[in-house]
Amino acid sequence: MSQQSRRKLEVDPILRMRRVRKSYGDLLVLDDLDLEVAPSERIALIGPSGSGKSTILRILMTLERVDSGEIQIEGESVWTYLHKGAQVPANEQHLRKIRRKVGMIFQQFNLFPHMNVLRNLTEAPVRVLGLSSEEARGRALELLELIGLTDKIDAYPAQLSGGQKQRVAIARALAMRPRIMLFDEVTSALDPELVGEVLNVLRRLARDSNITMLIVTHHMRFAQDIADRVVFLEAGRIVEEGLPEVMFSRPSHPRTREFLESVLEQ
Amino acid sequence: MFTGGLIHFHLLVLRLAPRTGGRSFGLQTEVFFFLRAFGSTHPGLEPAVTATRRVLCTGLKQLFYGVFMPPPFDLLPALLSGVVVTVQLTLGAAVVAFVAAFIAGLGRFSRSRLQRSLAKIYVDIFRGTSALVQLFWVYFGLPLLGISLDAMAAGILVLGLNVGAYGSEVVRGAIKSVPREQVEAAVALNLSERQTLWYIVLPQAVLFMIPPFGNLLIELLKGTALVSLITLSELTFRGQMLRTAMFRSGEIFGVILLLYFLLSLMITFGMRRLERRLAIGQDYGGVE
Amino acid sequence: MSFDWNLVLEILPALLSAFLVTVQASLLGMAVALLLGLVWALLRRSGNRLVAWSATWTIEFIRSTPLLVQVYFLFYVLPSFGLSWSPLVTGVIALGLHYSAYTAEVYRTGIDNLPKGQWEAAMALNLGRFDTYRSVVLPQAIPPMIPALGNYLVAIFKETPVLAAITVNELLQTAKLIGADSFRYLEPLTVVGILFLIASLLSARLVEKLEARFVPTE
Numbered sequence: 202m203s204q205q206s207r208r209k210l211e212v213d214p215i216l217r218m219r220r221v222r223k224s225y226g227d228l229l230v231l232d233d234l235d236l237e238v239a240p241s242e243r244i245a246l247i248g249p250s251g252s253g254k255s256t257i258l259r260i261l262m263t264l265e266r267v268d269s270g271e272i273q274i275e276g277e278s279v280w281t282y283l284h285k286g287a288q289v290p291a292n293e294q295h296l297r298k299i300r301r302k303v304g305m306i307f308q309q310f311n312l313f314p315h316m317n318v319l320r321n322l323t324e325a326p327v328r329v330l331g332l333s334s335e336e337a338r339g340r341a342l343e344l345l346e347l348i349g350l351t352d353k354i355d356a357y358p359a360q361l362s363g364g365q366k367q368r369v370a371i372a373r374a375l376a377m378r379p380r381i382m383l384f385d386e387v388t389s390a391l392d393p394e395l396v397g398e399v400l401n402v403l404r405r406l407a408r409d410s411n412i413t414m415l416i417v418t419h420h421m422r423f424a425q426d427i428a429d430r431v432v433f434l435e436a437g438r439i440v441e442e443g444l445p446e447v448m449f450s451r452p453s454h455p456r457t458r459e460f461l462e463s464v465l466e467q
Numbered sequence: 468m469f470t471g472g473l474i475h476f477h478l479l480v481l482r483l484a485p486r487t488g489g490r491s492f493g494l495q496t497e498v499f500f501f502l503r504a505f506g507s508t509h510p511g512l513e514p515a516v517t518a519t520r521r522v523l524c525t526g527l528k529q530l531f532y533g534v535f536m537p538p539p540f541d542l543l544p545a546l547l548s549g550v551v552v553t554v555q556l557t558l559g560a561a562v563v564a565f566v567a568a569f570i571a572g573l574g575r576f577s578r579s580r581l582q583r584s585l586a587k588i589y590v591d592i593f594r595g596t597s598a599l600v601q602l603f604w605v606y607f608g609l610p611l612l613g614i615s616l617d618a619m620a621a622g623i624l625v626l627g628l629n630v631g632a633y634g635s636e637v638v639r640g641a642i643k644s645v646p647r648e649q650v651e652a653a654v655a656l657n658l659s660e661r662q663t664l665w666y667i668v669l670p671q672a673v674l675f676m677i678p679p680f681g682n683l684l685i686e687l688l689k690g691t692a693l694v695s696l697i698t699l700s701e702l703t704f705r706g707q708m709l710r711t712a713m714f715r716s717g718e719i720f721g722v723i724l725l726l727y728f729l730l731s732l733m734i735t736f737g738m739r740r741l742e743r744r745l746a747i748g749q750d751y752g753g754v755e
Numbered sequence: 756m757s758f759d760w761n762l763v764l765e766i767l768p769a770l771l772s773a774f775l776v777t778v779q780a781s782l783l784g785m786a787v788a789l790l791l792g793l794v795w796a797l798l799r800r801s802g803n804r805l806v807a808w809s810a811t812w813t814i815e816f817i818r819s820t821p822l823l824v825q826v827y828f829l830f831y832v833l834p835s836f837g838l839s840w841s842p843l844v845t846g847v848i849a850l851g852l853h854y855s856a857y858t859a860e861v862y863r864t865g866i867d868n869l870p871k872g873q874w875e876a877a878m879a880l881n882l883g884r885f886d887t888y889r890s891v892v893l894p895q896a897i898p899p900m901i902p903a904l905g906n907y908l909v910a911i912f913k914e915t916p917v918l919a920a921i922t923v924n925e926l927l928q929t930a931k932l933i934g935a936d937s938f939r940y941l942e943p944l945t946v947v948g949i950l951f952l953i954a955s956l957l958s959a960r961l962v963e964k965l966e967a968r969f970v971p972t973e
Contacts, residue, residue: 264651293660300657311652314749315670324666325656357748377656595955596948599916600927604948607940685819692821696920703824716831724820724828731819 213276215240215381215413216261221270223256223437230256232437234270238415240380243407245424245445246417248434249460254417257434258383261415262305263296274299275380304379308386310366312358318345318369319354326376337376344372348402364395368402375406382406384416396420403427421465425449433457542709542722549705550726556622556691556701557730561684563627564634571631572638573664586635593632599693601625606697622694630687634680641675642668674745681738685731692727702726762942766933770946773929780847780925781912787851788907792858799863817856823917825849830921846918850911857907865900866892902966909958913951926950 216238223231230253238244246254259265260272263279272279281288282295291299313321322344323337332340345351348368358366367387374382384403388396400423407414407427418424424431425445432442433454441454452458567589574586593601606621616624645668653663695704706723710716798810817825826849833845840848869892877887916927930947934940 262651262655264654297657297659300654303655305655307648307652307655309648311648313649313652313667313671315674317748325658328662328666329657329659359748359750374655591956592952595959596951597913597916597927599914599919600930600944600948600951603927603931603940604944607934608944609941611939611941689819689821692823693917695823703821703827706824706827710827710831717828717835720824720828720831723824724816727820727824728816 212239214238214273215242215275216415217271217273218257218260219271219273221260221272222268223253223260223265224268230437231260231267234437234439236432236439238381238413241411241413243414243427243429244416245428245431246415246434247419247421247424247431247460247464248440251436252434253437254434255385258305258385258415258417261381262303262383263300264305274302301377302380303383304374304377304381305383306367306370306374306385306387308389310358310363310370310390312366312370312373314358317355317357318350318361321358321369322373322376325373330377340376341372344375347375347405348372349398362395363391364398367391367399371399371402371406379412381413381415384414384418386417386419388418388420419464421449421461433460435460542715542719545709546702546705546723546726549700549702550730552619552699552701553688553691553730556619556626556694556699557684557688559619559623560626560630560687560691563623564629564631564683564687567628567631568634568638571635572642575635575639576642589628590632590635593629594636598625598629598690599696601629602693602697618694618697618699621697622691622699626687626690626694630683630690633686634683637676637679637683638672640679641672644675645671674742674749677738677742677745681735684734684738688727688731688734758945759939759942762937762939763946766943766946769929769933770926770943770950773924773926774950776843776923777912777915777925780843780850780915780918780923781908783847784850784854784911784915785908787848788854788858788911789904791851791855792862795855795859796862796866799859800866814856814859817853822849822853822914823920825853826917826921842918842921842923846915846921846923850914850918854907854911857910858904861900861903861907862896865896868899869896898969901969902962905958905962905965909955909962912958913955 214237216236218234218236221231221234222229230251234253234257236257246257248254256265260267261274261279267280277299278288278291279296279299280291282291283289313324316324319338319341322341323332323334326332326337326340327334341354342351345354348371350365350368350372353361353365353369358369361369371387387403388399391399400420403414403416403423404427406412414427416424416427428445430442431445431448433440433448433452433456435456441448441452441457443452448457449461452461571586571589574582577583577586602621602625605616605625606618609616649667649671650663653667658667691701692703695701695707698704702723706719709719713719795810795814799807799814801807801810826846829849829852830842830845833840873891873895874887877891882890915923915925918925919928919931922928926947930940930943933943
């Protein structure tokens with residue numbers, strides 16, 4: 202970890218990844234990765250495609266397993282748990298306990314097409330958190346106001362634009378009140394004119410809540426605005442990380458400089 | 468009075484005379500009223516009246532259809548009870564097939580090796596052997612092992628399990644067709660595996676299943692004809708019976724083919740309407 | 756009651772020769788289906804709307820009605836047209852007719868899947884209709900169809916017992932006769948069932964191999 206970010210971690214990290222390795226067959230995707238995130242910290246993950254940024258998010262969301270290494274969320278190990286005095290591999294029950302703290306937004310929205318917006322927002326709160334349908338509906342209405350789509354409550358995903366779908370996806374994840382939110386290139390599948398409305402929701406979220414946010418993004422201006430720390434990843438390793446002002450104006454590592462130059466050209 | 472009654476009768480046949488008392492009776496009942504009235508005013512002719520009534524009872528429908536429905540459709544009433552049995556058989560077997568398809572189809576995804584193997588064995592056996600052989604085995608062979616089923620039960624069981632085996636492949640394929648991202652979204656929302664299957668995957672998979680299920684239902688309908696060979700009195704069996712009584716084979720089987728065709732058209736249209744209803748709100752390109 | 760293995764050994768020869776009849780009927784039926792299906796497929800592509808429409812609905816009619824009834828129809832009706840063929844021949848024709856409706860569909864998708872550019876290139880080279888089909892269309896369209904057609908051969912094989920209804924001496928009919936003779940149906944029917952199962956599993960494996968060879972993977 203670099204000097205710049207070490208200062209931040211005076212409290213116990215909400216997220217800790219230690220010496221994480223992951224391969225897909227012969228392809229090494231994460232190479233001895235170390236990452237610590239403080240509570241309520243906003244992290245922007247940048248880097249070329251294939252660098253492993255999405256993989257980090259998917260591992261944290263328990264969608265993928267690691268080959269080796271340790272992952273802790275709020276001090277609790279994700280892939281092992283204490284059973285009769287020993288650390289054993291995590292079972293589904295344990296994973297679900299961990300998952301409660303994490304939410305994820307996908308590039309392709311992944312809304313449930315056979316449910317209208319209201320049901321998309323209330324399904325998990327009712328089934329997983331045990332909310333009554335009135336409570337869930339109340340929560341859904343609050344969130345719809347937050348994202349500005351109250352009038353779409355009965356619409357089906359097929360009737361929404363890309364930007365609207367993604368906003369609903371964000372509300373759906375927020376309805377579960379996670380401590381950590383993961384954003385996996387959430388604007389990459391959107392037409393340019395729809396990007397702004399989604400980024401605005403993220404900005405509001407960063408401003409008005411305490412949620413820890415890990416954002417994989419290509420939008421450097423946005424990253425500069427919203428992030429507390431920028432992490433540059435390449436070939437499965439953290440090349441450099443630091444404050445956005447520093448990273449974007451005077452990055453230390455040549456690879457960081459090269460990457461930012463090629464991206465900022467666009 | 469007799470002439471008047473006769474004219475009334477003919478007018479009834481031509482459906483022109485007003486019905487008595489505002490209630491609509493069947494043609495038969497009208498005639499019986501007439502005969503009773505006639506019998507009571509002409510007591511000496513009682514036996515003739517009873518005889519007439521009996522003849523009319525059986526022949527009346529035939530006469531009516533014969534006047535108004537040209538051959539070969541005059542065969543319809545004789546075949547109609549066969550159609551009823553065919554429909555019963557189809558519906559009964561459809562229920563068995565539906566249940567079997569889901570149990571075996573979902574079973575192929577099971578964590579347990581045993582459940583997966585059992586499902587595969589069931590599918591291989593019932594798809595790999597001829598439906599008619601299965602039918603005969605159950606009806607003629609099982610009794611020797613102590614289990615005796617009547618023709619309807621055997622038909623429902625065998626056809627249901629046979630089509631169910633094909634159906635399980637449809638279920639399996641449809642579940643696989645649901646995009647993996649939907650499951651990931653469900654995981655991200657911390658839905659349990661069972662909840663993900665029931666509320667997210669299956670509702671979407673069912674939509675994919677409908678066209679192939681429609682085809683299987685038609686295969687089922689066609690399969691019911693085979694049950695005639697173990698003496699169930701469904702449509703084809705009645706056709707054979709009529710053939711031996713009437714020797715109008717071409718017409719008989721021609722009409723029977725038309726009846727099956729009509730039934731399968733009904734199935735096709737029914738499935739299309741079902742598909743449209745289930746796809747409400749979705750951007751579904753499956754309906755033609 | 757238990758299973759009489761001795762009976763099985765006794766009846767095996769009879770069943771095996773019946774198996775040959777079954778195979779014979781299947782192959783001949785498939786041959787008819789292949790030829791007739793091609794006819795339907797070509798008729799459907801006819802420029803004449805009426806012809807195409809009639810072909811489509813004829814196929815639909817044949818596909819939606821039971822094979823057994825079609826077999827009865829041919830068996831009892833053909834003689835009145837002066838054509839008195841043996842039950843086997845009638846059965847083969849019925850099988851071929853019924854499955855021609857399915858092979859026509861295979862031909863149709865196979866031909867439709869051919870990129871339009873191939874047709875256009877043939878036209879640009881001034882190839883006539885017959886040559887277009889012979890040199891360009893069929894050679895490309897047919898290989899991917901082979902696994903699907905193979906599946907229908909297996910289906911025909913499994914449907915040959917229907918011919919027992921018109922007394923063709925294939926497997927089921929022979930089993931029935933043995934059963935009526937010896938009063939034990941269980942053994943012959945079980946052996947017949949197993950024979951079908953083995954043949955079916957073997958041919959499923961074969962079709963898989965065909966698929967690997969003939970269907971280009973994307």
